[in-house]
Amino acid sequence: MKKIGILGGVGWASTVDYYRAIAEGASKHFSERGHGSPLPIPPMAIESVVQAHTRALRGTSGEEDSWAEFDAVFRKALLNLERAGCDFAIIASNTPHARLHAIRRGVTMPILSIFDATADATADTGAEKALVLGTTVTMLASNYAERLAVEEISANERLPDDQIAEMQAMIDTEFYGGASRNARPRLLDFCKRHANPGTAILLACTELPLAFPDHLDDPIFEAEGFLFVNPSAAHVAAALSEALAE
Numbered sequence: 053m054k055k056i057g058i059l060g061g062v063g064w065a066s067t068v069d070y071y072r073a074i075a076e077g078a079s080k081h082f083s084e085r086g087h088g089s090p091l092p093i094p095p096m097a098i099e100s101v102v103q104a105h106t107r108a109l110r111g112t113s114g115e116e117d118s119w120a121e122f123d124a125v126f127r128k129a130l131l132n133l134e135r136a137g138c139d140f141a142i143i144a145s146n147t148p149h150a151r152l153h154a155i156r157r158g159v160t161m162p163i164l165s166i167f168d169a170t171a172d173a174t175a176d177t178g179a180e181k182a183l184v185l186g187t188t189v190t191m192l193a194s195n196y197a198e199r200l201a202v203e204e205i206s207a208n209e210r211l212p213d214d215q216i217a218e219m220q221a222m223i224d225t226e227f228y229g230g231a232s233r234n235a236r237p238r239l240l241d242f243c244k245r246h247a248n249p250g251t252a253i254l255l256a257c258t259e260l261p262l263a264f265p266d267h268l269d270d271p272i273f274e275a276e277g278f279l280f281v282n283p284s285a286a287h288v289a290a291a292l293s294e295a296l297a298e
Contacts, residue, residue, distance in 0.1 A: 057138030061100035062145040065295035070124035094295040150193040173202040173271040173286040179252035227259035
């Protein structure tokens with residue numbers, strides 16, 4: 053098995069869930085093949101950055117130089133994972149993927165993109181339209197829209213600034229350290245206001261799927277009349293496929 057590097061900490065609850073999902077997914081894989089106990093899981097190393105620090109280093113959309121310090125923190129973390137002998141890495145967060153083109157400079161090990169995994173899963177839904185929900189950085193960036201377009205799926209037009217700010221505030225207050233009691237109803241209310249029938253809703257912040265504990269390992273699921281895509285689960289599935297490939 054290949055050694056997986058997990059760059060986590062943004063936030064810690066989703067990093068925990070990534071580790072759990074990889075371990076349980078690998079155990080299921082080997083159990084179904086008749087492997088005896090203890091069931092193997094891929095070797096992993098976690099490099100956890102400090103979210104309070106990285107949040108303060110976020111740059112301004114469209115101003116490349118303003119992201120230099122943010123990029124440097126994540127690049128250093130990936131290099132640490134590379135030195136730890138990881139065969140490839142995943143970043144357990146959507147937001148830094150918007151900067152992956154810069155973060156990965158000087159890193160030689162492969163980094164699995166959450167955009168690719170999510171676009172593939174969204175294509176499997178058969179939907180032609182998608183609503184991307186996430187942090188301010190994710191909702192202002194065009195990365196998801198561009199990758200979905202390759203699959204002939206149209207992402208939503210940019211939401212008004214106040215609605216993007218509302219989603220960021222929801223993530224900060226209802227999803228820090230897990231999903232609060234109010235997280236799911238607030239998220240569903242947001243979806244009712246912005247998702248048209250037949251739209252695939254991308255929970256493109258790794259904390260957002262925590263509102264649906266019964267579907268944490270499902271790349272695609274339906275709940276409360278909505279069709280959801282869970283990028284975290286799709287990302288984990290891609291990592292397992294890579295780690296367990298013979």
